[in-house]
Amino acid sequence: MKTELKxxxxxxxxxxxxxxxxxxxxxxxxxxxxxxxxxxxxKRLRPILMWETAxxxxxxxxxxxxxxxxxxxxxxxxxxxxxxxxxxxxxxxRGMPTNHIKFGEAHAILAGDALLNKAFEITSEYKxxxxxxxxxxxxxxxxxxxxxxxxxxxxxxxxxxGREISLDELKYIHLLKTGAIIRSSCVIGAxxxxxxxxxxxxxxxxxxxxxxxxxxxxxILDVIGTAKELGKPIGSDEKSEKNTYVSLxxxxxxxxxxxxxxxxxxKALDRFGEKAGFLLKLTDYLVxxxx
Amino acid sequence: MKTELKxxxxxxxxxxxxxxxxxxxxxxxxxxxxxxxxxxxxKRLRPILMWETAxxxxxxxxxxxxxxxxxxxxxxxxxxxxxxxxxxxxxxxRGMPTNHIKFGEAHAILAGDALLNKAFEITSEYKxxxxxxxxxxxxxxxxxxxxxxxxxxxxxxxxxxGREISLDELKYIHLLKTGAIIRSSCVIGAxxxxxxxxxxxxxxxxxxxxxxxxxxxxxILDVIGTAKELGKPIGSDEKSEKNTYVSLxxxxxxxxxxxxxxxxxxKALDRFGEKAGFLLKLTDYLVxxxx
Numbered sequence: 232m233k234t235e236l237k238x239x240x241x242x243x244x245x246x247x248x249x250x251x252x253x254x255x256x257x258x259x260x261x262x263x264x265x266x267x268x269x270x271x272x273x274k275r276l277r278p279i280l281m282w283e284t285a286x287x288x289x290x291x292x293x294x295x296x297x298x299x300x301x302x303x304x305x306x307x308x309x310x311x312x313x314x315x316x317x318x319x320x321x322x323x324x325r326g327m328p329t330n331h332i333k334f335g336e337a338h339a340i341l342a343g344d345a346l347l348n349k350a351f352e353i354t355s356e357y358k359x360x361x362x363x364x365x366x367x368x369x370x371x372x373x374x375x376x377x378x379x380x381x382x383x384x385x386x387x388x389x390x391x392x393g394r395e396i397s398l399d400e401l402k403y404i405h406l407l408k409t410g411a412i413i414r415s416s417c418v419i420g421a422x423x424x425x426x427x428x429x430x431x432x433x434x435x436x437x438x439x440x441x442x443x444x445x446x447x448x449x450x451i452l453d454v455i456g457t458a459k460e461l462g463k464p465i466g467s468d469e470k471s472e473k474n475t476y477v478s479l480x481x482x483x484x485x486x487x488x489x490x491x492x493x494x495x496x497x498k499a500l501d502r503f504g505e506k507a508g509f510l511l512k513l514t515d516y517l518v519x520x521x522x
Numbered sequence: 523m524k525t526e527l528k529x530x531x532x533x534x535x536x537x538x539x540x541x542x543x544x545x546x547x548x549x550x551x552x553x554x555x556x557x558x559x560x561x562x563x564x565k566r567l568r569p570i571l572m573w574e575t576a577x578x579x580x581x582x583x584x585x586x587x588x589x590x591x592x593x594x595x596x597x598x599x600x601x602x603x604x605x606x607x608x609x610x611x612x613x614x615x616r617g618m619p620t621n622h623i624k625f626g627e628a629h630a631i632l633a634g635d636a637l638l639n640k641a642f643e644i645t646s647e648y649k650x651x652x653x654x655x656x657x658x659x660x661x662x663x664x665x666x667x668x669x670x671x672x673x674x675x676x677x678x679x680x681x682x683x684g685r686e687i688s689l690d691e692l693k694y695i696h697l698l699k700t701g702a703i704i705r706s707s708c709v710i711g712a713x714x715x716x717x718x719x720x721x722x723x724x725x726x727x728x729x730x731x732x733x734x735x736x737x738x739x740x741x742i743l744d745v746i747g748t749a750k751e752l753g754k755p756i757g758s759d760e761k762s763e764k765n766t767y768v769s770l771x772x773x774x775x776x777x778x779x780x781x782x783x784x785x786x787x788x789k790a791l792d793r794f795g796e797k798a799g800f801l802l803k804l805t806d807y808l809v810x811x812x813x
Contacts (some may be wrong), residue, residue: 257678258698260677272727317627318631337608341676343672344638345668345669348669353659356664356665361656366657367658370647374647377636377643378640382552382636382639384549386551386632389629400548403548508719
């Protein structure tokens, strides 16, 4: 799985580099700041999920290329803005200084803005054989990253900091903050591959459950992981009084939930038979990961 | 002209309200913050230009409605982020507390992000009769607000603060920072009305010159206007050592430039004959404005 993922990450990063090359004009600093965070070595989980979902539905990389790169840009912008002093005030991300530590706060705000903007530049400029399908994918992308998706989740998360919340509230936060763009990554893969509505719904059900399992695993890792593996200080959730699955359900309870949700996720792929093979293995890999 | 503009602003604000209604869910605060700045009583210049350009090219409000609202959302997000402590650190905008003063810095950053995101939500979700045309308009919109447009201009402007720059650099900043979305507003109007390429180019030429004239008038107003008319402290450019047309060319030199560029702008509309009537009057109105 590791070798296979590495191969795919190379393809994805080549495309990212094509859509956002370094640039030598008076505003070159903003390209440097965008590229600094975009090429900081993430897992590329969302592009991989989109690509593999497309493949499962009969499509390929070329069908999702601009959307997969746009999704990674949106994910990256959200990390840059989340790390800002006014938000989580983090100095380290993936073992490197965060964007505002490296480029200053004003440039980090603009680099985030610019990555979000760039996501819609590359998806609107691309020449599609089926423009209706592309518009539908853009609508899925935009909704999932907005106030009823990622940004909405971040807002509720911010407002919940420092006070105790219920499990339902925590689920709501994660369904939006991290879940929405994992879902839309998979749904866009299916849409761009030309899947029928039943398949799109099955993919959505898969991704919704995977997103929950993935987030709970993330919360567990913040407690049991090591700083070296994670590239950031451990215990940061507890320190900042963040509500997590671990703080509400304990380690064992959280581990049980990961198993439960990953089983639900995999079940949703039944209809795809053997074609779901890689996605099933990827699901196990993701919920067992140590970083 | 004032009465006519007031009528159009009402139509535009009704649409903005439809695309971004108040919302009663756990993240309602972000809708409040977005609406606070979006309905703070701007001139709605960009939607008006887009609408009128579309009309001149044989289209109407319905052809540009989502794009005109998206453009105003993008303009508004840029003001929210420009006002942030890490950027211009402004407390007042249009006579009211700026977004971060009213809602806090974290929410202001997210409200800006959310308005940019919403611009692409509403333009991608809309049902078009001609999806190719809509994708082209989205590409024009996205490019003009990104690193080769508005954001790029803001970056160069930031880096120029506190040092003296040449007139060429100042032109470059404004061509991108304020000029790009004035141009794209007009170009999108022409594109969505189905104008031919020669007409689109003429509209672009008009808007490029109008943008320069408009910006120089802005710089002049910062010196000769009154705080009451402008809704913000006067002399703020000088105080923050901003480079402006006035600081480089003087008041009289700047006034001459306004006349020169507005004449060039109007000349570009020759091919539209009588249909350009309103836009010609609007151009004079804008470059003679006192606020």
